[in-house]
Amino acid sequence: MSSHSNSLEQLCSCLLQTLSPDLNVRKPAEKFVESCERQPGFSQNLLQILQKNDIDPTVKLCASIAYKNLIKKYWAPEDDADKQIINLNDRNYSKSIILALMLSGDAKIQKQLSEAVSLIGQKDFPNDWPNLLQDMMIKLDESCKNYNFHVINGILQTLTSLFKRYQYETKSERLWSEIKFVLDTFAKTFTDLFMWIVKLIPDHLSNAQNIKIILHSLLYCAEIFCSLNAQDLAEFFEDNINVWMTNFLQLLQINVKVLDNDSTDEPGVVEQLKTQICDNITIFADIYSEEFDPYLPGFINQIWSLLDTLSNQVKYDQLVSAAIKFLQVVCERGLHKDIFSKEEILHQMCSRVIIPNMEFRECEEELFEDNPEEYIRRDVEGADVQTRRRSSCELVKALAKHFEKQMSEVFSEYIQKMLMNFSQNNQGNWKSKNAAIYLVTSLVIKGGSVRLGTTSTSDLINISAFFNNVIKSDLERLNLNELPVLKADALKYIIVFRNQLSVNEILVPIFPQLIRHLSSNIVVIHSYSAICIDKILALRDPSDQHKTLIKLENINPYAIQLLEGLFGIWRFPGSEENEYSAKAILRVFVLLKDQLLPYFEVLLPKIIEKLTLVSKNPSKPHFNHYLFEILGITIQIACTKNIRAVGGFETLLFPIFQTILVQDVQEFTPYVFQILALLLEQHTIGQVPPPYMELFPFLLIPMLWERQANFEPLTRLIKSYVKNCSREIVSIGKLEPLLGVFQKLIASKANDHLGFIILNHLIIYSDSGAIAPNLMNQIFILLFQRLSHSKTSKFVSSLLVFFNLFVYKFGPKPFYDLVETLQSKMFNMVLVKLFIADARKVSGVHERKIICIGVTKILTELDFFLQPDLAELWPALMEVLVAVHELRQEDPDQQDDLVDPIDLPNEYQATYSRLVYATSKQMDLIPEISDSKLFLAKKIEELSKRFPKELSKLISLLSMEPKKFLENYLATYNVKIF
Numbered sequence: 001m002s003s004h005s006n007s008l009e010q011l012c013s014c015l016l017q018t019l020s021p022d023l024n025v026r027k028p029a030e031k032f033v034e035s036c037e038r039q040p041g042f043s044q045n046l047l048q049i050l051q052k053n054d055i056d057p058t059v060k061l062c063a064s065i066a067y068k069n070l071i072k073k074y075w076a077p078e079d080d081a082d083k084q085i086i087n088l089n090d091r092n093y094s095k096s097i098i099l100a101l102m103l104s105g106d107a108k109i110q111k112q113l114s115e116a117v118s119l120i121g122q123k124d125f126p127n128d129w130p131n132l133l134q135d136m137m138i139k140l141d142e143s144c145k146n147y148n149f150h151v152i153n154g155i156l157q158t159l160t161s162l163f164k165r166y167q168y169e170t171k172s173e174r175l176w177s178e179i180k181f182v183l184d185t186f187a188k189t190f191t192d193l194f195m196w197i198v199k200l201i202p203d204h205l206s207n208a209q210n211i212k213i214i215l216h217s218l219l220y221c222a223e224i225f226c227s228l229n230a231q232d233l234a235e236f237f238e239d240n241i242n243v244w245m246t247n248f249l250q251l252l253q254i255n256v257k258v259l260d261n262d263s264t265d266e267p268g269v270v271e272q273l274k275t276q277i278c279d280n281i282t283i284f285a286d287i288y289s290e291e292f293d294p295y296l297p298g299f300i301n302q303i304w305s306l307l308d309t310l311s312n313q314v315k316y317d318q319l320v321s322a323a324i325k326f327l328q329v330v331c332e333r334g335l336h337k338d339i340f341s342k343e344e345i346l347h348q349m350c351s352r353v354i355i356p357n358m359e360f361r362e363c364e365e366e367l368f369e370d371n372p373e374e375y376i377r378r379d380v381e382g383a384d385v386q387t388r389r390r391s392s393c394e395l396v397k398a399l400a401k402h403f404e405k406q407m408s409e410v411f412s413e414y415i416q417k418m419l420m421n422f423s424q425n426n427q428g429n430w431k432s433k434n435a436a437i438y439l440v441t442s443l444v445i446k447g448g449s450v451r452l453g454t455t456s457t458s459d460l461i462n463i464s465a466f467f468n469n470v471i472k473s474d475l476e477r478l479n480l481n482e483l484p485v486l487k488a489d490a491l492k493y494i495i496v497f498r499n500q501l502s503v504n505e506i507l508v509p510i511f512p513q514l515i516r517h518l519s520s521n522i523v524v525i526h527s528y529s530a531i532c533i534d535k536i537l538a539l540r541d542p543s544d545q546h547k548t549l550i551k552l553e554n555i556n557p558y559a560i561q562l563l564e565g566l567f568g569i570w571r572f573p574g575s576e577e578n579e580y581s582a583k584a585i586l587r588v589f590v591l592l593k594d595q596l597l598p599y600f601e602v603l604l605p606k607i608i609e610k611l612t613l614v615s616k617n618p619s620k621p622h623f624n625h626y627l628f629e630i631l632g633i634t635i636q637i638a639c640t641k642n643i644r645a646v647g648g649f650e651t652l653l654f655p656i657f658q659t660i661l662v663q664d665v666q667e668f669t670p671y672v673f674q675i676l677a678l679l680l681e682q683h684t685i686g687q688v689p690p691p692y693m694e695l696f697p698f699l700l701i702p703m704l705w706e707r708q709a710n711f712e713p714l715t716r717l718i719k720s721y722v723k724n725c726s727r728e729i730v731s732i733g734k735l736e737p738l739l740g741v742f743q744k745l746i747a748s749k750a751n752d753h754l755g756f757i758i759l760n761h762l763i764i765y766s767d768s769g770a771i772a773p774n775l776m777n778q779i780f781i782l783l784f785q786r787l788s789h790s791k792t793s794k795f796v797s798s799l800l801v802f803f804n805l806f807v808y809k810f811g812p813k814p815f816y817d818l819v820e821t822l823q824s825k826m827f828n829m830v831l832v833k834l835f836i837a838d839a840r841k842v843s844g845v846h847e848r849k850i851i852c853i854g855v856t857k858i859l860t861e862l863d864f865f866l867q868p869d870l871a872e873l874w875p876a877l878m879e880v881l882v883a884v885h886e887l888r889q890e891d892p893d894q895q896d897d898l899v900d901p902i903d904l905p906n907e908y909q910a911t912y913s914r915l916v917y918a919t920s921k922q923m924d925l926i927p928e929i930s931d932s933k934l935f936l937a938k939k940i941e942e943l944s945k946r947f948p949k950e951l952s953k954l955i956s957l958l959s960m961e962p963k964k965f966l967e968n969y970l971a972t973y974n975v976k977i978f
Helices: 005-017 023-036 042-051 057-074 088-104 107-124 132-145 149-167 173-204 208-228 235-239 241-253 269-287 289-309 314-332 337-341 343-358 362-370 372-379 388-424 430-444 463-476 484-496 503-517 523-537 552-571 579-614 621-641 645-662 669-680 690-699 702-706 708-731 735-746 752-765 773-789 793-810 812-822 826-841 845-861 874-886 932-946 948-956 960-972
Strands: 445-449 453-457 544-548
Touching: 005 023, 005 042, 005 057, 042 057, 042 088, 057 107, 088 107, 088 132, 088 149, 107 132, 107 149, 132 149, 132 173, 149 173, 149 208, 173 208, 173 235, 173 241, 208 241, 208 269, 235 241, 241 269, 241 289, 269 289, 269 314, 289 314, 289 343, 314 343, 314 388, 337 343, 337 388, 343 388, 343 430, 362 372, 362 484, 372 523, 388 430, 430 445, 430 463, 430 484, 453 484, 463 484, 463 503, 484 503, 484 523, 503 523, 503 552, 523 552, 523 579, 552 579, 579 621, 579 645, 621 645, 621 669, 645 669, 645 690, 669 690, 669 708, 690 708, 702 708, 708 735, 708 752, 735 752, 735 773, 752 793, 773 793, 773 812, 793 812, 793 826, 793 845, 812 826, 812 845, 826 845, 826 874, 845 874, 845 932, 874 932, 874 948, 874 960, 932 948, 932 960
Parallel strands: none
Antiparallel strands: 445 453
């Protein structure tokens, strides 16, 4: 990209237009900036904008954001094909100037460029950017002399971000080498800087602006200290532990009145600093307890004092949670058990720390009413890690670990008091019962997860009896909206203890109540009811984990009410796109299957109506995913029973899909491609309706293949096209553009397997002469070029599968001839370097079967015996073939029922996720050969008729074990060698 002034002016104009509220202005500007990203010099242009004094600050901020995003995407891209987008010249320029620009920019620009420095550093530091840390230290030294905290904090902010990954990255020699470099270079300077900043505090306590800046510096220091000690306790910090711990203790005691602000819910810098210090001492108590032990009593006393003084304001939540976490770790590790073992201390712990922080506060009540999604996320989805309640719960578990009997006595007393308080005034004291339930849950749960529920419990409380005596009455209350939090608590109790509650005595009988609560207009209640239904239906039979505990006959009587209730949730304000109801609907569909057919006439319009609505403005990725899953399983159920139903689905869906594709609704296009593939596969090969072929050219346009989210679903769809209408693809002249897609995919390490899927289907399902010899020649050249320049084990395995498919389809002689036309004697090298060296490494039942069939044909149909240099490879290749046959086989079509296919995986991405119920089973590309060992035996028999002596001689050269296996194959199938 040219860097002349006109070009910069245009870029500045477009950057400003990306902020326009007018879609017609903003979209073209965004596309222009995106198109510039792949041009050489773009990063330099953005940095040049930041250097100019006469440019609008808003444009500069946009440039800094664009630069950061460019670095994030292309400095260390996953795809090899994108590695040269930022070329060496641009990289060197960035590293030469970005630090100075970051330190001279205003706070907003500094934040963006600081992140960019960190992103570059994650890839290049220290090996390819060795002077980065030294340059920062020089700047720090200069800035400390003139008290330039804008620069000091800019550097500390960058180092905080740069070192953050030390906290979570897996241990390795490379990582420890980097940390050692940092420690050797920076640890002393860093400690001196920390002490220097701490000493500034007394002189600035009354100046709000100055003390805030100083405390921000110390916050960065505390975060950096955490990162540098996360992997191991460095010798330097062990030697200087007194400096750090003494100052940390003092900082926990600091009181900065000029920064007190009771009107805000956001934690200030004082709270943030103390929270980070609590995190640091928690790590030391947990991992470096021996070195930390002398300081432990002082910190326990200070944390106790801190918790005593903090109010229940929201701004203190993270600090309270971190402080309680410290006490929890100390208890779990059994450190200074004598401190906690006294009954008086346990009572104080309960009354002053645990119970107050388990109380249902006004802010939780507001969250329940005004932000139910966040309430649910925290309460049942495990997002409450840093809440007061969760921390108190974990502290209870830690105390129970060592003092279970004492804890039971102490807490039973409190639980009874709270329940008694509720019984005296239900309407006024419902929070007492809420706290009692939470305390019981904390005491009872020993192990489990959000996904699996409770898996291990204490015997302190009878879970079923507590449900019947305390919980059930809240669900039986006729008014669905009376004491709503307690109703939510009751539903959550079932969710949490679903594994422990009896199916026949509690879960099945309570089902009508769960369905009834789907009609509550309170979002949390009907959402919890849906979650409850989903979790109960997902329960596995302990005697056979492949079966569910709840049977069809258990829910059949309630099917209509259940479906009406779940779909009815979508009519409530705030639940128009309720993901929990959508997931429960999917669960019910999976269980009922063709029992649903009578209801489709009513249900399908609801699904289509909702799809039409959400496609206009996708905002809830989980809901959208489940909606498409529901659509997928609906198509499967209906078309399995009546194949002609596919036409009805196409009539309903094609207009919606056309709108989504034309308007480029990126969140939905991957799902549309998967559903289209599912619909296309319902048709007989060669009898595909015209609209599919009209769509096909659109699927090949480059724009679609620029988005990673499209790659897998588009490949899935194109695979269906090739299988069902390969002749039509050739007849409309779209074979070469399709091979262009293959070429793009094959160049990428991340996506080459998708290219092979397309190629393999073209080989099998196209007519023999469809791919012209010159095109096939080009394909082989591309594959060998990729092999020589960027070889990976995945690519080699895929290449071997393709080669053997080619051999199966066209025969070994055409394969031999094609390889030899590229280079003389190359076929021998391919056998040695690929087939013999790597065929054993290919995984997958179908893939290994292809290898076995292809290699069998090479061994038995190619005239090895007429070429001495080939003949000597025959025994080694046969041994490989036997070895592949004897590898442990797994059935790819036997889905692991122990993994819930409906649960979204942890790595779920909103941009693309595979639809379980629109997925085709892994296809056997050679179904006509069911037994590859039989195929080998018969082909050996044929070969022995042609070359009896030569074959016997070569078999005699086999090693003992492969020879025994081969003889066993022949005996099994009654094959005799002539």
